[in-house]
Amino acid sequence: xxxxxxxxxxxxxxxxxxxxxxxxxxxxxxxxxxxxxxxxxxxxxxxxxxxxxxxxxxxxxxxxxxxxxxxxxxxxxxxxxxxxxxxxxxxxxxxxxxxxxxxxxxxxxxxxxxxxxxxxxxxxxxxxxxxxxxxxxxxxxxxxxxxxxxxxxxxxxxxxxxxxxxxxxxxxxxxxxxxxxxxxxxxxxxxxxxxxxxxxxxxxxxxxxxxxxxxxxxxxxxxxxxxxxxxxxxxxxxxxxxxxxxxxxxxxxxxxxxxxxxxxxxxxxxxxxxxxxxxxx
Amino acid sequence: xxxxxxxxxxxxxxxxxxxxxxxxxxxxxxxxxxxxxxxxxxxxxxxxxxxxxxxxxxxxxxxxxxxxxxxxxxxxxxxxxxxxxxxxxxxxxxxxxxxxxxxxxxxxxxxxxxxxxxxxxxxxxxxxxxxxxxxxxxxxxxxxxxxxxxxxxxxxxxxxxxxxxxxxxxxxxxxxxxxxxxxxxxxxxxxxxxxxxxxxx
Numbered sequence: 001x002x003x004x005x006x007x008x009x010x011x012x013x014x015x016x017x018x019x020x021x022x023x024x025x026x027x028x029x030x031x032x033x034x035x036x037x038x039x040x041x042x043x044x045x046x047x048x049x050x051x052x053x054x055x056x057x058x059x060x061x062x063x064x065x066x067x068x069x070x071x072x073x074x075x076x077x078x079x080x081x082x083x084x085x086x087x088x089x090x091x092x093x094x095x096x097x098x099x100x101x102x103x104x105x106x107x108x109x110x111x112x113x114x115x116x117x118x119x120x121x122x123x124x125x126x127x128x129x130x131x132x133x134x135x136x137x138x139x140x141x142x143x144x145x146x147x148x149x150x151x152x153x154x155x156x157x158x159x160x161x162x163x164x165x166x167x168x169x170x171x172x173x174x175x176x177x178x179x180x181x182x183x184x185x186x187x188x189x190x191x192x193x194x195x196x197x198x199x200x201x202x203x204x205x206x207x208x209x210x211x212x213x214x215x216x217x218x219x220x221x222x223x224x225x226x227x228x229x230x231x232x233x234x235x236x237x238x239x240x241x242x243x244x245x246x247x248x249x250x251x252x253x254x255x256x257x258x259x260x261x262x263x264x265x266x267x268x269x270x271x272x273x274x275x276x277x278x279x280x281x
Numbered sequence: 282x283x284x285x286x287x288x289x290x291x292x293x294x295x296x297x298x299x300x301x302x303x304x305x306x307x308x309x310x311x312x313x314x315x316x317x318x319x320x321x322x323x324x325x326x327x328x329x330x331x332x333x334x335x336x337x338x339x340x341x342x343x344x345x346x347x348x349x350x351x352x353x354x355x356x357x358x359x360x361x362x363x364x365x366x367x368x369x370x371x372x373x374x375x376x377x378x379x380x381x382x383x384x385x386x387x388x389x390x391x392x393x394x395x396x397x398x399x400x401x402x403x404x405x406x407x408x409x410x411x412x413x414x415x416x417x418x419x420x421x422x423x424x425x426x427x428x429x430x431x432x433x434x435x436x437x438x439x440x441x442x443x444x445x446x447x448x449x450x451x452x453x454x455x456x457x458x459x460x461x462x463x464x465x466x467x468x469x470x471x472x473x474x475x476x477x478x479x480x481x482x
Contacts, residue, residue, distance in 0.1 A: 064440035103322050104432060135431060218431055219438040263431030 048075040049202040050278055054166070056153040059251045071157045076150060077273035079194035079204050080212060081141060083114070084126030086133065089141045091118060096137060105136035109266045127192040129210045129271040135263040138213045138272040147274035149215035152258070154275055156251065159207060161200040168199075169248070178207040178250040186269040207250065213272040217258045320346075325432050326458035330425035332390070335402035335418040342388075342429075342458065345417075349385040349481035350454035351474070354426075354435050354447065356393035357405040362449050365467050367409055370451060374415065376475045385478055387411070390419045392426060392437050392445045433460070453477040 044050060055068035090096050090111075097117040101110055111132050115121030124130075133141075135149075142148050150158070162171035169175070196205040206212075261270075320326045326343040334340050351370055355363040370387050377385060389411075391397035402418040405411075411418070421429075430437055437447035453462040453474060462477030464470040 064442045064444060066441045102327055104325065104327055136428075139428075216427065216438075218427070218434075218436045259436075262434060263428075 045075055045276060047078055048276065049078050050074075051076050051154065051158050051201055051203075054157060056157040056160070058153075058156075059248065059255060069153050071151075071153050073278040074150070074154055075276040075278050076154070076158050076201075076203055077147075077275070078198070078202060079196075080129035080210055080271045080273045081138075082127050082193045083120050083124040083130045086111075086130040086141060087114075087118065087120060087126070089144050093140065093144060096140060101137070103264065105264055106134040107264050107266050109268075110134060110137065112266070113268070123189055125189065125192070127194075128190040129193040129205070131190070131210055131268055131271045132266040133213075133271060134266050135213050135217060135261070137266075139215070141272075142274045145274060147276045149213060149272060150275035152214040152216050152219065155206075155212065155214045156254075158199075158201060158203050161203075163197065163199055165200055175248060175250060181208045182250065182253055210269050210271040211254075211257060211267070213270065214258070217261055218263070321457045321459055323460070324458035325429075325454065325460065328425075328428055328432065330421060330428065332419040332421045332425070333399060335399055335406055335420075337399045340417070340419060345386055345388070345454075346458060347456050349381060349456065349478050350388060350452075350458070351385060351478060352388040352390070352433075352452045352454060353450065354390050354392055354430060354433065354437070356391050356445050356447075357397050357401050358393070358443075359445070362447070362467060364409075366449060366451060367411075369464075369467075369471060371409075371411075373451075373471055373475050373478065376471070377478055381479055382415075385415065385481075387416045388419065389416070390421070390426070390429060392430075392439075392447060393443075394420065394423050394426060396443065434463070453481060455481045 051071075051074055053073040054071055056071050057068055058065060061067065090098075094100060095102075098111045098114065099117050109132055111130075113121075113123040113132055115124075120126055139149055160166070160168055162168035162174050164171060190209065193209065194204050196208050198204050199206065261267075320343070326341075326346055328342060330341070332340045332342070351373055353366050353370060355366060357363075367389065370389075374382055374385065374387060391402065397420050399420065402420060406413075406416065406418055429435075433450060433452050435448045435450050437445050439445050449465065449467050451464040451474060452460055453464075455461045461481060462474060464474045
């Protein structure tokens with residue numbers, strides 16, 4: 001009996017079923033057991049690493065939110081998507097060329113660091129993380145690759161690991177290092193994606209290369225949400241006073257950054273990486 | 282006998298008298314492929330998602346092309362903000378000049394892909410007496426909801442009780458599906474919104 005894991009090239013949907021490569025009649029017990037083992041033992045999709053199921057502790061919390069948000073196991077790209085990879089997507093999908101893209105989906109700075117529609121040029125090495133991409137473009141790339149964008153909870157969960165364990169908080173100096181990156185100017189040309197030090201899960205560049213889109217970036221509340229102006233009305237005041245862990249200033253910066261974005265914005269230091277469900281349903 | 286021409290005339294006549302909301306029906310009924318001009322660069326009708334109406338029918342936002350649109354995102358179990366948004370939309374409708382009122386379409390799209398079933402949306406329509414001629418209630422898949430919210434600039438988040446925090450936004454679209462006005466919050470701004478609908482061609 002053979003259980004195949006979703007194959008990267010063919011994958012389109014996020015909830016792909018296992019296919020059974022033989023004539024098998026199984027009891028429910030065997031089925032359950034096999035799936036459980038497979039989830040753990042499956043070969044990772046190329047370039048992706050498994051983030052095991054666990055909790056994400058939101059930095060900011062409304063009164064009806066859980067203190068810990070459960071996050072199912074998922075695959076995450078080990079590094080951000082690079083210019084060369086994004087070029088392959090643009091070649092295959094002409095409507096995402098710089099000269100053709102709708103301004104609804106990407107603003108005027110879309111891929112502005114490329115020489116032209118299909119030429120990367122000196123500002124955009126093929127192995128450097130792609131930036132100047134909108135949320136729509138990132139999402140379209142992910143769908144094309146048979147993946148999806150990670151949710152904010154997934155991304156933050158992956159980024160909460162240190163170098164040696166699942167809790168960056170437990171590693172002195174880790175957060176300070178993340179803050180140093182915020183202070184550093186955006187380089188004119190980025191180094192290769194994947195050159196950063198891997199964290200505990202084997203993921204690189206989460207906190208020290210580019211900002212990254214998440215699928216639900218537009219969850220941060222603005223004035224006039226259904227709770228009224230109290231608490232979240234003025235973002236900064238509400239945010240810092242409600243923060244669960246004010247020491248994690250880097251996470252707070254990310255909350256603020258995401259809330260400043262619109263889906264068609266493109267920014268010189270904003271890229272993305274992809275994710276994929278690890279569990280079959 | 283030119284059957285296609287007859288159908289087209291029939292469809293055009295129905296459209297002119299108002300009972301049918303879908304501009305796109307006229308060409309599809311005639312068995313043609315949609316050969317309409319491409320959408321404008323800022324048109325939200327470029328979103329190709331297929332929604333479901335409270336009658337269980339598939340619906341694409343592009344079918345609204347040619348009409349002035351007043352659109353908001355909501356969820357039926359919302360106790361406070363959404364009923365006010367809906368009643369504000371109804372008030373905008375009441376203050377429109379007759380000719381515009383009959384052409385304008387009021388669209389409500391739900392955040393709640395789990396609980397806002399076709400039946401739930403239909404009950405909401407009845408409860409709030411939203412006329413079949415002018416109101417469209419839609420449900421969709423989570424990714425489609427996220428995309429529509431993104432183009433409208435609506436932030437939203439589901440909490441542990443299944444309720445949604447969300448921006449309160451009424452959006453006015455012109456006949457090409459471009460955003461020409463947004464009324465943010467729950468206070469005031471209705472006269473401006475009404476003027477935008479009138480000017481929306």
